[in-house]
Amino acid sequence: MTGTITETRAVTRDDLEALRADVRAFLRDEIDRGAFEPDVDSWMTGFDPEFSRRLGERGWLGMTIPQAYGGRGRTATERFVITEELLAHGAPVAAHWIADRQMAPGILANGTEEQKQRYLPGIAAGTSFFAIGMSEPDAGSDLAAVRTRAVAGGDSWTISGTKVWTTGAHLAHAMVLLARTDGRPEDRHEGLSQLVIDLPHPDIEIRPLESIDGQAHFNEVIFHDAVVDSSALLGERGKGWSQVMRELAFERSGPERYLSTMPLLRAWADELRTHGATEEQRVTLGTLTARAWALRSMSLQVADELSAGRRPDVLAAMVKDLGSTFEGDLVDAIRSSSGVAARCSGGSRMERLMAQSVLHTPAFTLRGGTNEILRGIVARGLGIR
Numbered sequence: 001m002t003g004t005i006t007e008t009r010a011v012t013r014d015d016l017e018a019l020r021a022d023v024r025a026f027l028r029d030e031i032d033r034g035a036f037e038p039d040v041d042s043w044m045t046g047f048d049p050e051f052s053r054r055l056g057e058r059g060w061l062g063m064t065i066p067q068a069y070g071g072r073g074r075t076a077t078e079r080f081v082i083t084e085e086l087l088a089h090g091a092p093v094a095a096h097w098i099a100d101r102q103m104a105p106g107i108l109a110n111g112t113e114e115q116k117q118r119y120l121p122g123i124a125a126g127t128s129f130f131a132i133g134m135s136e137p138d139a140g141s142d143l144a145a146v147r148t149r150a151v152a153g154g155d156s157w158t159i160s161g162t163k164v165w166t167t168g169a170h171l172a173h174a175m176v177l178l179a180r181t182d183g184r185p186e187d188r189h190e191g192l193s194q195l196v197i198d199l200p201h202p203d204i205e206i207r208p209l210e211s212i213d214g215q216a217h218f219n220e221v222i223f224h225d226a227v228v229d230s231s232a233l234l235g236e237r238g239k240g241w242s243q244v245m246r247e248l249a250f251e252r253s254g255p256e257r258y259l260s261t262m263p264l265l266r267a268w269a270d271e272l273r274t275h276g277a278t279e280e281q282r283v284t285l286g287t288l289t290a291r292a293w294a295l296r297s298m299s300l301q302v303a304d305e306l307s308a309g310r311r312p313d314v315l316a317a318m319v320k321d322l323g324s325t326f327e328g329d330l331v332d333a334i335r336s337s338s339g340v341a342a343r344c345s346g347g348s349r350m351e352r353l354m355a356q357s358v359l360h361t362p363a364f365t366l367r368g369g370t371n372e373i374l375r376g377i378v379a380r381g382l383g384i385r
């Protein structure tokens with residue numbers, strides 16, 4: 001059994017359209033029966049384990065995981081169709097998002113047979129949720145400066161240190177941690193390793209951090225000499241940096257990097273259809289739609305590259321930079337063109353979506369690596385000094 005994601009069969013345009021129609025019908029039904037209300041940024045804050053489980057039951061998670069590990073053995077393009085429909089409908093997908101997006105490919109590429117058997121079926125079923133343990137209080141953008149240490153001893157690792165902004169750690173079943181296992185901080189990219197840590201753990205403290213909208217979806221995570229089995233090592237000891245870089249291409253390039261505020265655009269388009277649009281509003285709507293379409297083409301290109309086993313790090317960084325900028329521009333453009341006020345509660349659907357958008361926008365260009373850092377990656381990739 002190979003560990004990489006590959007295109008396992010030819011998929012026709014008709015196959016994709018049929019899949020899209022199924023997903024849309026399912027989502028319309030879910031909305032009609034009140035299972036969820038479309039929200040902005042639902043992949044970050046819309047945590048609904050039951051919804052994730054229903055997607056798993058339909059075979060719409062773990063799409064690119066081989067069937068031998070409980071997955072569907074489908075293509076990255078089919079996965080793309082499903083994720084973009086879920087995002088455009090503002091569905092509550094946060095519970096499974098990180099696991100399905102980047103932990104499944106990471107474990108497939110680097111995990112032991114035991115790790116694949118243990119974690120992948122639950123990810124595909126929508127019942128096993130993951131957190132990302134990369135960022136640290138005094139490292140941040142300088143990821144190679146992580147100070148969390150995992151010390152090997154016999155059959156175990158002992159972990160000490162602090163991670164921060166760890167999305168969903170309080171609800172996750174496991175975390176993939178980046179820690180220094182060898183050498184000194186000055187060794188930078190050398191001596192870092194990834195470990196899969198089961199949660200909760202008696203010596204891992206998870207403290208909620210409240211964001212501006214009053215939600216607490218990310219955390220500070222403190223390791224108090226937490227002991228885990230030696231089998232927690234993911235991939236090669238000391239090669240964590242290159243494993244993480246590969247994982248980040250999955251994290252940065254998907255449709256969630258330009259569709260977080262799409263429910264607002266859709267709601268506004270509905271309003272204009274019902275009440276009529278001025279010429280200026282038509283132009284704004286058309287401009288935003290065209291930008292989304294261009295970003296979609298770029299993101300699809302990254303999905304193709306990833307499934308062919310290549311490393312489109314530069315293109316992924318561009319998608320995230322341009323996409324997350326677009327998500328914020330969309331909010332500003334609709335706000336000034338529609339005049340809709342932002343109201344957290346008691347307002348109309350548009351006012352509520354506008355409030356969510358305004359409060360969430362500051363995070364778009366930070367999470368997953370800030371845009372300034374991404375531009376450095378793009379410049380270096382293009383050979384600019």
Ligand SMILES: Cc1cc2nc3c(=O)[nH]c(=O)nc-3n(C[C@H](O)[C@H](O)[C@H](O)COP(=O)(O)OP(=O)(O)OC[C@H]3O[C@@H](n4cnc5c(N)ncnc54)[C@H](O)[C@@H]3O)c2cc1C
Nearest residue numbers: 132133134135140141165166167363366367368369370372
């Ligand atoms: C909503 C949200 C969810 C997140 N979820 C997770 C998660 O689940 N797991 C996880 O590990 N992390 C997570 N993060 C953390 C995220 O990846 C970091 O916030 C990000 O990498 C930036 O690090 P920092 O916050 O320490 O900012 P800093 O590194 O302190 O940066 C502050 C500012 O300085 C700029 N800057 C820094 N260095 C340079 C430079 N060399 N050149 C130019 N400008 C620079 C940055 O661009 C930024 O504008 C999340 C963040 C957010 C906002």
